[in-house]
Amino acid sequence: MSIQAASARIAEHTVIGGVLAKLALFSLMLALGPISTFYGVKWYITEDTNLAAIGAIVVANLILVAYILVAINEDKEDQRQLQQAKEKLETRKTQ
């Protein structure tokens, strides 16, 4: 596909392609994850509240790391598509 089409696709992909769903999913995970981990550890694993708090904080930071990785991978995917479109244009020019 042409470069313009690839760029347009990237911009469209931001709005449609499940980006909104990803953001909603991460917001939900961040809202529910740590507090459910806190009570889950407190009720089912150990009565020690400090361990429960540490578990909740670890879960919150894991969600953050997962978000950063998802964002980087999505950008890498878009860059790869753009690169492919550029290469196709180059090969067509030299022919």
Place this chain on the structure above:
Amino acid sequence: MSELCPPFAPFFGFAGVASAMVFSTVGAAYGTSKAGIGITGLGTFKPELLMKSLIPVVMSGIIAVYGLVVSVLIAGGLSPQIEYSLYAGFIHLAAGLSCGFTGLAAGYAIGIVGDACVRAYVYESRIFVTMVLILIFAEVLGLYGLIVALILNTRTSGLDGVCSL
């Protein structure tokens, strides 16, 4: 009621609960809004960078989660049935304040850094790694307050029978 367990002791405990939640939320709100200004600016030029540029907002949310966890932790140790000494009240107040104000500081830093870095990210894509590094250092400030709050909270466990001393 003895000298060491006055009736107004739970006031300080609940003040700790409230301050942990309130101040860290103020910090998270400032971080979200300030970074959000830069992100909407970036969104008008390059909407494909939006997912990466939302990282400051997610980190501000985590600062609020720190305050939430400390509030729940402290509130779990308060009850009308147990003997609640003034010492325990002050411990809980210190824990809440340390988490709250460090969350305020961390949220403030995340907001300003997030705003500046996402604006620069429009022009130079290598700023991304720098932005994440600076944001991690800003967030760790809130984590330090949470660690102090946790350590303080463990000191309330050995206080049984202090009211009848």
